[in-house]
Amino acid sequence: MSDHSATQSHGLVHRDDEGSKLGMWLFIFTEILLFGALFIVYSVYRFKNQDAFHAAALNLDTVIGTVNTVILIVSSATIAMSISALQQKNKKLAITLMVITLVLAFSFLVNKYFEWGAKFHHGLYPGAEHLMSLGHGQNQFFFLYFFMTGLHAFHVIVGMGFIIFVMRQVMRDELTYNNYTRLENAGLYWHLVDLIWIYLFPLFYLIH
Amino acid sequence: MSHDTHEEVHITPYSTYIIILALLLVLTAITVGVTVIHLGTFSVAVALFVATIKGTLVLLYFMHLKFDNKLFLGLVAIVFAVYTAVIAITFIDYLSR
Amino acid sequence: MSETVLKAGSAEPQYQPSYLEMETKHKGILSWILATDHKRIAQLYFFSMMTMFLIGALIGVLIRIELMAPGRTIMDAQTYNGFFTLHGIIMIFMFVIPGLPAVFGNFVMPIMIGAKDVAFPRVNLLSWYLYVIGGIIVLTSQFVGSGPPDGGWTFYAPYSVKSAANIGMAAMGAFFLGFSSILTGLNFLVTIHRMRAPGMSWDRIPLFVWSLYATGWIQILATPVIGITLVLIVFERVFQLGFFDPAFGGDPILYQHLFWIYSHPAVYVMILPAMGAISEIIPTFAQRTIFGYKAIVASSLLIAFVGYFVWGHHMYTSGMSDTAKWVFSFITFLVAIPSAIKVFNWVATLYKGSINIQPPLLYAVAFMFTFMIGGFTGLIIGAVAQDIHLHDTTFIVGHFHYIVFGGTGFAFFGALHYWYPKMYGRMYNIKLANIAWGLFFFGFNVLYFPMFVAGYMGMPRRYFDYLPEFYIPNLISTMGSWFLYAGIILMIYNLVKSRKTGAIAPANPWHGVTLEWSIQSPPTYENFDEIPVVKDGPYKFK
Amino acid sequence: MFNGTSTFVEGVDNAFLFIVVISLILLIVLTFLMVYFIFRYRKERNPVASQIEGNVTLEVLWTVIPGILVLMMFWYGWKAYTPMREVPEDAMVVKAVARMWAFSFEYDNGKKSDKLVVPINKPVKVVLEATDVLHAFYIPAFRVKQDMVPGNPQYVWFSASKTGSYDIFCAEYCGTLHSAMITKVEVLEETDYQAWYEGSALAGDEPVGLKLLKDNACISCHSTDGSQLVGPTFKGLFGKTHKVVSNGVEKEIVADDAYLMKSITDPASDVVVGFPAIMQPYQLPDSSLKSMVEFIKTLK
Incomplete structure (x- = not known):
């Protein structure tokens, strides 16, 4: 959103950092409500099928879940620190921190890939005979698991794209110590990805 | 444009981020740890409570709500309040069926 | 009368090239479809939306002809089911929801707050593209796949999951339209927060802008819910994930909760900007300040807020718990109060005015009348007992047409007649406009009032065929639709013709005092040579 | 037109009338004022407008009075509804099954019918089930309606007070022949009902x-x-x-x-x-x- 701030409009000399940040926040609100709707679906079905959800959750790998949680939290800290670095005119450190963030994000996806792969291997995917035989409640759990973590992974990819985009601009000195709102916005988006995972993690991996 | 006040730029020191990061990691360890102890129905409540603390830390420090324009803090509070109310009202139906 | 109005306009300053003639780096059609100017984007919306409206209205007339008499009249049952679905999707998602914000919000809102454009002009253009893509997907869904979608614009599960018709594609189209709506809301909120002219404090914002502000919040906070719900429906159809289908343990009532969590606030997305437009028209034509500015602002915000928590009144018969019915019915009646406050204030604004009877005012009066009927019938079905009887009957159809067509529709066309001189720098034929209004208003009431009667008698909605006892009200309705359509055609003829041949309009034909009347008609590219400094509230007539 | 055909008609219609009367009074008064002001204060008769910005007393009045009125409406609507959920103990139970695009009714003794046949003045609880998609069970004459949700049985009850034959509609869109999903409820005298219930008299000698x-x-x-x-x-x-x-x-x-x-x-x-x-x-x-x-x- 923020990449089209009022800066370019009609070539007016006016840059509204607060405005583009507000735009980003509003966009984040829509994302929160987007996942919010899914959390409502989740809560209702969990409420209706408590035991099945517990049984199904045992199939999830808590270790991978925890590792991914740590990865996202650390990456959130690194992207936040890169803003401080840029503000202090330390361009090199800022870029390094962004690269670390991207590496962490990528390893999150790699973990996700193996985790999903294992589920498919065990016949725990929508439409699989094994899953179908487990009853409605477990089905609901896995439908929601795939849909919600899948949508979250999609946000991870978008967030990575956003970070790469601003990283290039930092490299070209288009974003500097007195013009860093776009980096802040990329950071805000990345924290949103983290924020959602903070809720996804206990709701899917930690029901015992 | 009417209120373009150039506030002083707030630069969060790295140490703040490191402390928050450490707190988040500790809280993650706690949630994972708690699942080992069987708390029954409370386990959901505990998990969500800890998640909310973590979320609040992320919002306040990583997302700068504590230092930014207070407007953002207010809006975030309203949005979460509205969302909580929506869940609560939805559950009025499910809890009383 | 029109002559005196025209001459009374303030002396013309030197005319500058308007936004219609401006030079950009693109030429011809490209200078339009790649425009970032809020006024050009408003025009893009206006033309695409009127096209959709005419298609939707034509389908409406065909539906009415089919229902003119019991039995098959001009089409078979499945065609009819496809038609009422398409009519609903087009009118709701492509006309009344985006209507006033995307056209008039885009055109006058930045001018009203003294800005040169919206906050994110390119996002604004992107919204229009999403709108067009959504529209194209919905229209395409009629011709590809396994038959035109049926089941209505509500996509109720599990029918929408099981139906062989092409519902997934239509739902995808609606998803894009929702995204377009979110971006418009986001853009307007940032614009209103950040781009007001110096001195334009929150208590000096025109009421139309206030209503767009309240609307923007609903668009942002409610639309994502339906977006993701429709995606779930699509996934359920394509990948057989059982989210809502009871065959997989899904809960169809949960779908209805999610659907109405969006779609009830969406009703306020439709009606709030309409109320805002009426709040502009009435003071201008009464030549006096609005009665109770603060009360109207507060009621807009209250409607937006409380309106978020009443969705369950669409679900009294769905199998929801009785406690939930009590809660929803109670909050529903509370939300009636701010709407009533607005009507009282509008009527009070006419008191001791100096009233200039012109087409926009006529539309405003028609709006208030139909909106009151829509509101009062809303009270009837807000009460649980009556709703049990009236839900899913034509009473509901009558009620929401009184609100969204009689309300939003009349306000849209009122706003069009009000700002037309500003948009094109031309006047339309007032006499013709009055006649069109008369046909429109008469036809509207003849069309929709009998639905209350048929509904109370027990005729369910979405019926292709009906028992003979419902014949008379249906026949009257159908005849009303012809008058209504004639009125629309006459109105459009008048406006299209005047676009080229109408008298040149002065900057301020109606003696309005909000900022858009202080600049030339049509406005220049960046609206203001110099950003004005606002020193007073919005409706200070001398 | 359906006076007194079931237990709920009076309550529903009275609550309806209450709201309609208040609404009509408000509609007439407001429309009259609107039209009167427009003519009384039109430009020719009142060239100079009075700039009245508002009046707090009026604002309070027209917030509080409608507030009280709508709360009364809410209460009447709710009170007329509660009896619909209180099924008498002695109600007879009929199961209604909806599928695309017909209703069928099953009685205690296993009797099946495509019409709902009930005795007069006897509480009847109809348990509603659907096999495929949402349907709705709607008897306008009795003022009852309830969606039929697959996998989630619902119910309605009524006690019919006049013999006769009344329409049952499906009120929730359910596909191509939605509007053909119509049947009847036959209210019979107790003795006629018993005869029907025990025999297959009304079914005729169909194969x-x-x-x-x-x-x-x-x-x-x-x-x-x-x-x-x-x-x-x-x-x-x-x-x-x-x-x-x-x-x-x-x-x-x-x-x-x-x-x-x-x-x-x-x-x-x-x-x-x-x-x-x-x-x-x-x-x-x-x-x-x-x-x-x-x-x-x-x-x-």
Whole structure:
């Protein structure tokens, strides 16, 4: 959103950092409500099928879940620190921190890939005979698991794209110590990805 | 444009981020740890409570709500309040069926 | 009368090239479809939306002809089911929801707050593209796949999951339209927060802008819910994930909760900007300040807020718990109060005015009348007992047409007649406009009032065929639709013709005092040579 | 027009009247004021407007008074509703099953019917089930309506106070023939009802197969006279060769006993070309399947 701030409009000399940040926040609100709707679906079905959800959750790998949680939290800290670095005119450190963030994000996806792969291997995917035989409640759990973590992974990819985009601009000195709102916005988006995972993690991996 | 006040730029020191990061990691360890102890129905409540603390830390420090324009803090509070109310009202139906 | 109005306009300053003639780096059609100017984007919306409206209205007339008499009249049952679905999707998602914000919000809102454009002009253009893509997907869904979608614009599960018709594609189209709506809301909120002219404090914002502000919040906070719900429906159809289908343990009532969590606030997305437009028209034509500015602002915000928590009144018969019915019915009646406050204030604004009877005012009066009927019938079905009887009957159809067509529709066309001189720098034929209004208003009431009667008698909605006892009200309705359509055609003829041949309009034909009347008609590219400094509230007539 | 046909009519109609009367008064007063002001204060008669910015007393008044009125409306509406949920202990129970596009009713003694037959002045609880999609059970004359949700049984109850025959509609959109999903509720005197309940008097001397086809709503999609409905007609069906799609492959099949029975229990396996694959599977005893097929054979 923020990449089209009022800066370019009609070539007016006016840059509204607060405005583009507000735009980003509003966009984040829509994302929160987007996942919010899914959390409502989740809560209702969990409420209706408590035991099945517990049984199904045992199939999830808590270790991978925890590792991914740590990865996202650390990456959130690194992207936040890169803003401080840029503000202090330390361009090199800022870029390094962004690269670390991207590496962490990528390893999150790699973990996700193996985790999903294992589920498919065990016949725990929508439409699989094994899953179908487990009853409605477990089905609901896995439908929601795939849909919600899948949508979250999609946000991870978008967030990575956003970070790469601003990283290039930092490299070209288009974003500097007195013009860093776009980096802040990329950071805000990345924290949103983290924020959602903070809720996804206990709701899917930690029901015992 | 009417209120373009150039506030002083707030630069969060790295140490703040490191402390928050450490707190988040500790809280993650706690949630994972708690699942080992069987708390029954409370386990959901505990998990969500800890998640909310973590979320609040992320919002306040990583997302700068504590230092930014207070407007953002207010809006975030309203949005979460509205969302909580929506869940609560939805559950009025499910809890009383 | 029109002559005196025209001459009374303030002396013309030197005319500058308007936004219609401006030079950009693109030429011809490209200078339009790649425009970032809020006024050009408003025009893009206006033309695409009127096209959709005419298609939707034509389908409406065909539906009415089919229902003119019991039995098959001009089409078979499945065609009819496809038609009422398409009519609903087009009118709701492509006309009344985006209507006033995307056209008039885009055109006058930045001018009203003294800005040169919206906050994110390119996002604004992107919204229009999403709108067009959504529209194209919905229209395409009629011709590809396994038959035109049926089941209505509500996509109720599990029918929408099981139906062989092409519902997934239509739902995808609606998803894009929702995204377009979110971006418009986001853009307007940032614009209103950040781009007001110096001195334009929150208590000096025109009421139309206030209503767009309240609307923007609903668009942002409610639309994502339906977006993701429709995606779930699509996934359920394509990948057989059982989210809502009871065959997989899904809960169809949960779908209805999610659907109405969006779609009830969406009703306020439709009606709030309409109320805002009426709040502009009435003071201008009464030549006096609005009665109770603060009360109207507060009621807009209250409607937006409380309106978020009443969705369950669409679900009294769905199998929801009785406690939930009590809660929803109670909050529903509370939300009636701010709407009533607005009507009282509008009527009070006419008191001791100096009233200039012109087409926009006529539309405003028609709006208030139909909106009151829509509101009062809303009270009837807000009460649980009556709703049990009236839900899913034509009473509901009558009620929401009184609100969204009689309300939003009349306000849209009122706003069009009000700002037309500003948009094109031309006047339309007032006499013709009055006649069109008369046909429109008469036809509207003849069309929709009998639905209350048929509904109370027990005729369910979405019926292709009906028992003979419902014949008379249906026949009257159908005849009303012809008058209504004639009125629309006459109105459009008048406006299209005047676009080229109408008298040149002065900057301020109606003696309005909000900022858009202080600049030339049509406005220049960046609206203001110099950003004005606002020193007073919005409706200070001398 | 339906005065006093069920226990709820009075309550619902009185609450309706209460709201309508208040609304009409407000509508007339406000419309009159609006039109009167427009003419009384039009430009020619009142060239200079008075700039009145508002009046706090008025604002308070027209917030509080409508506030009280709407709360009264809410209360009347709720009070008229509560009796609909309080089923008397002695209510007789009938099960209503909805499927595309017909209702069928099952009684305690296993009797099945495509009409709802009830005795006068006796509380009847109708348990509502749906097999495929949402339907709604709606008797306008009795002021009752309830969605029928698959997998989630609902109920309504009523006590009819006048003999006669009243419409039952499906009020929730359910597909192509939604508007044809209509049947009747017959309110009989107690003795007539008993006679009906114990005998098969009203059913007439139909063949068993035809009765089964009716009870299971087959004939709402498959005609017996050759006319084209949603599914293939039964007339002349038996023994002919049909083009069908099985697992996405087109092939030809002869409509014999086995094919017809399979089409009832597992309709999705071989779908006749040109018809939508929307039929739900039916679980019926073999004897019923046989009688149905026997009857279809007779439709040449």
